[in-house]
Amino acid sequence: MSAGKLVSIIVPVYNAAHYLPLCIESILAQSYQNVELILVNDGSSDGSGELCEVYAKKDHRVRVIHQRNAGPSVARNCGIAAATGDYLQFVDSDDTIDPDMTERLVQAMDGSQLVICGYYKLQVQDDGMRQAKRFCIVPARELTKAEFLKHFGELYPHNFIHYTWNKLYKASVIQQAGLTFDTAVDWGEDLLFNLAYIERCDQIHTVEDALYYYLDSNAGSITSSYRPNLFHTMKMLQGSVREFLKRNDAYSGKNKELFEQFCAARILAGFWNLFHPASPLDAERKKKQIAEIMRDERVHRNLDYFRTGNFDERLVGVMIEWQSVDLLYTYYSLKGLWKKRREPKGQKWIS
Template sequence: MKKVSIIVPVYNAAAYLEVCITSILRQTYKNLEIILVNDGSTDESGNICDQYKYTDPRITVIHQENAGPSAARNTGIEQASGTYLQFVDADDRIKKTTTQQFIHFMETFDADLVICGYESGNQLLSPSIAGFFTKEVFLHHIGLLYKQIILPSPCNKMYRLEKVKHHEIRFPFSHSYGEDLLFNLSYIENSASFYVLPSSLYVYEQNPNSLTNSYIDNMFEKQKKLYNDVRMFLEKNDSWTHDNITHLETIFANGVIHSITNLFHQGSPLSTKEQKNQLKIICNHSDVITKYPYFTSSVQAKLIGTFIRKKSYRQAFIFFKIKEFIRTRLRRIFVLLQQVDKR
């Protein structure tokens, strides 16, 4: 049995960590190397990691000063010694057969990368394509898998560790947004074969304290940089084609909406005047104006696109203020509206 290295970056995840580690220990595939990287936690996470280390010899614990999830994963990569590589976030879990199924398809199809769907809350997020793909064909599905939120995360995937180390593929420190996606694109660029599973084998738990639920400084600038990096990747690999273009431009449009929503987040330090100014700057940006035709993926996107086209900044401001109020004060209604908006 070939060894699988599973890296878990840990930061202040005491409330979730035991469930995460238990889900890994219960894998039907037993030849595991479990690397828990405690990234300077200030809660009981470090102690929990140490306690588990003494219960199972497959567990290695590394304690380091807080440097962020990218640094923690990179530390784990340096330590890893398996044939295959997985990542699991400390506030998530994997199903009992996740590693077993990954291994099966890696070895049956001699794949360099296996990808699956995942569960998030009450949602099952599955890729709309499945099966074996050569690199040439797979590259033309990058935009689709990105739009379906299947591509960015490292957690719903299995990699070949030797390939990661040989090509010195690491999570970049130069990005504080989208570093997971850039890691995957770098790995894809150095791979030849891929297998996509329709099964949802990874479970994202709803952690209100995670970075994805927090205010992000300069989010619009980070969105633009990530868009440009993905576009450059596709152009470099002769894959800036119709479908990829449509999907990436739609993703950018949705990113604009997320960036404006972020201005009004309850954790935002911006004053009302600053929120109005930033909203106007984003809506007036040339990249946003030229991508108006791609604000079509939902009722919300069409509405925001209309605000941008008509320069209706006051109406946009009121819309996002109400949206944040409903999100924070009327959560059930907000979730219902999200479901309706996606239909």
């Protein structure tokens, strides 16, 4: 395998010293040895940069790039520009990968432009133990882009489309199209990159097995912190997906239904965000933003999907239909108080 195609594995690193050794070692121990590991230190202040240099001295396949803190998109773009491999793989600095992941993805790439695999979602418990949830991708085989998009609605809610870390990309596709991560977007940039990449694919190979270990610290979730423009960012992202599906004749039937159900659930996250403990909004401004979301044309077009959702979605859907700003404000205020009382002291806000 060492004489095969070179795989550039790009890892943006920012204050990840606690997890970084496990991440790097899982990459260097791959059964597929013909890799270059590009560590982009994004202005870390916890010793992560020094750790990167230690590994570069130990293994000639490791390259380290230091930059001022500019965010993961800039770091990934920097890694893409520095990569010399035939294929590109992305790994987050607090995650690890299966010993055979790169080999499995390279084997599956034959004739395709993109390979997607399953993953494990790990959560650290109070006692230090990790709880894992396995997400397997079905169907698992080589598919034309049209065949793959028929299953988009099933794959999308489980984040098989969203992230870069469960995929292998052809460097030539990225280079020829001039694809980069949008540095103006601070959340969801992976999804936009993947949509642009998939648009340029003829064949996509899906691998059922979970080969990536994603550590869910909740830090990157939409409810982990207050986001001033969350609703508008979500609207932009879902609008981009919707237009992508329409362009590719895949916005119909089950695809449309499952995607729009997901969008309805995201609208609830937009309301919930206003009541995050870190929100600087007073009651008047919260109600003003609630009214703005309620009046949004896209929200109204999703009302049918609220009616087929869970209890929370159905109830909020009724409030939107009635334009009951005060009632929805009271509902989320009480939910916030209830959640605060139930959460152990020091635990982060989790939706």
